[in-house]
Amino acid sequence: DSEKVLDDISHRRYNPLRGSWILVSPHRTKRPWKGQEESPAKEELPVYDPNCYLCPGNKRAQGDSNPQYEKPFIFVNDYSAVKEVQADYSTPDQDGGLANRLLRAEPVTGKCYVVTFSPAHNRTLADMSAAEILPIVETWTSIYTAHLSPNSPLAKVAPTTTLPPHGHTDVTTPNAQYKYMQIFENKGAAMGCSNPHPHGQIWTVTGMPEEPALEMEQMLKYRKEQGGVHMLEEYAILEASTQERVVYENSAFLVVCPWWATWPFETMIIAKTHKRALVDFNQQDRELLADAISVLTNKYDALFDTSFPYSMGIHQAPLEGTDDEIEASYFHMHFYPPLLRSATVRKFLVGYELLAEAQRDITPEQAADRLRKL
């Protein structure tokens, strides 16, 4: 079939979610690798590490002590990239507008959190069952709910429960109405993670960040051009029908190596039917999302028999937006893992990729096939 032809030729694929292209060079994997090797994660970590600032009971950088938590524990990041309160700034008007055009800046405020996934220092999502991941999904839902604009149509459906008992008091109503909440995890030293204790982050900011803004623009355009259908709902149906790029599915979610994947084993978890955000899920949906995350991360670890590094995160409705924007939002998760050939050989997105265009060496079909079979 058509995709097999693509196994042997260089081509570009179009990413309709970002409106951008990526270069695919499948024959290039034959290239021998003599460059940098990653050190795979040390296997033997203790359940509790007295020097870890995330373990229960330990002291953190700014002096606070963690409670003896048993469920996901959430607190304000001690080194937040954005703060709730800071000095004002506006671009100075000078040089007859030249600086206004070329030296533009706008202030950003917001709130950053850390969420531990487990009290055990030596676990990762990949070793956790769906039942163990469920409280994390619940915590994400609660914190998203706590930051939703009261004017959002989503505020009406948001679960009335605020933070579950395993939450921490740091999550109070924020000072201001923020625009977007980015929930994400950096896993593994190769993805800039500096502490193996299983945890994710949540950055909440005043402006709509670049990536969700790009996706929003594309999704709005698609809905308009295609008479109201959702791009990702159509995409999920298309992928489920051919199965060529499907890694796993349950009744609510599809795990797929997208047609336009950039990273070698990049995947998306896509809601099969339209969900705007975590608050649109019922209890079964949350369980099925936990199941999809559990199966996918487990497959990742099995692929190269290593604790598989990645950055992952949730794209969903902004905390505040027009009715059109909220309605066009479509819950999905991206997983961006760097490894290409083994536990130690990664893909570098460098010269050509940074200066000209993203480039990959294996097809998404080949990647999906390997992950599916595990």
Add this chain to the structure above:
Amino acid sequence: DSEKVLDDISHRRYNPLRGSWILVSPHRTKRPWKGQEESPAKEELPVYDPNCYLCPGNKRAQGDSNPQYEKPFIFVNDYSAVKEVQADYSTPDQDGGLANRLLRAEPVTGKCYVVTFSPAHNRTLADMSAAEILPIVETWTSIYTAHLSPNSPLAKVAPTTTLPPHGHTDVTTPNAQYKYMQIFENKGAAMGCSNPHPHGQIWTVTGMPEEPALEMEQMLKYRKEQGGVHMLEEYAILEASTQERVVYENSAFLVVCPWWATWPFETMIIAKTHKRALVDFNQQDRELLADAISVLTNKYDALFDTSFPYSMGIHQAPLEGTDDEIEASYFHMHFYPPLLRSATVRKFLVGYELLAEAQRDITPEQAADRLRKL
């Protein structure tokens, strides 16, 4: 002044060349680093390495032997990401157009070259004088000239010299008229370079790649809105007047940490007056470009007293384009170095950066100040 305020607050800066934003969190450098450390380049390399496929006289992967070259040596990449000849492909029309919308692909052909910078295995641009870098600039100019569309207005000004004597016969007229030539270098293991022998690459492709396409769109728009002026010419004048982000300048080029830099010590080399491409340079311009590259790479090595990794490359006019596109093109080079704090601690552009928005921890003014003083 205004930029000092920005040393203490989180803000976004606008990149007018890409039409995108970046988050700046200057206070975040206080964060201690316990994550992955890079291994600095081993200092002691031999002048000649019998196992290096780039050293003069040695055998390459596909069996060819390198000549005993003394000046930059150029040959077709043995593992090219694109090829001149391959099978045809067009997106199959199926599923009532759904695949046409969501599974789009287009074939890419082209030609990839490798250019050695020196016969010596153990040198880098940072240890080379402007006079030693000049032949590299000449080689880039020649190969660009050899691939120019005869219909381009640039073909009229292109130097009549074809490849200098130090060129290699592999650079023949290509099979087809390609659209864009990306000249770049990945330096150092941290930037995916697998051989320390000083070399760069040249990928020439049929479609206009994402990054130069984005820049072209923005530059055309700026020219139209501002009555025919060039964005980068205005930007160079503005930066030269305040000197706040200037690292170095000579009479033809400005080296600057751009207002919108993403990587901690990212720089651009910008032509001070409008040059569309390498072929617009005279002999003195080429010498001054070699001088700017020499000074900048030398400062980079001095910054953390290490062989400083980076990816760098040239953005200039496409090989083929409308008269408007060629005229709006503006020669500049980007340097993207990953190091943040020392020879071993880099900046990771991971979770938030991949999923939401690029983020940096020091201001470009702070970076420029350090580089300027070296």
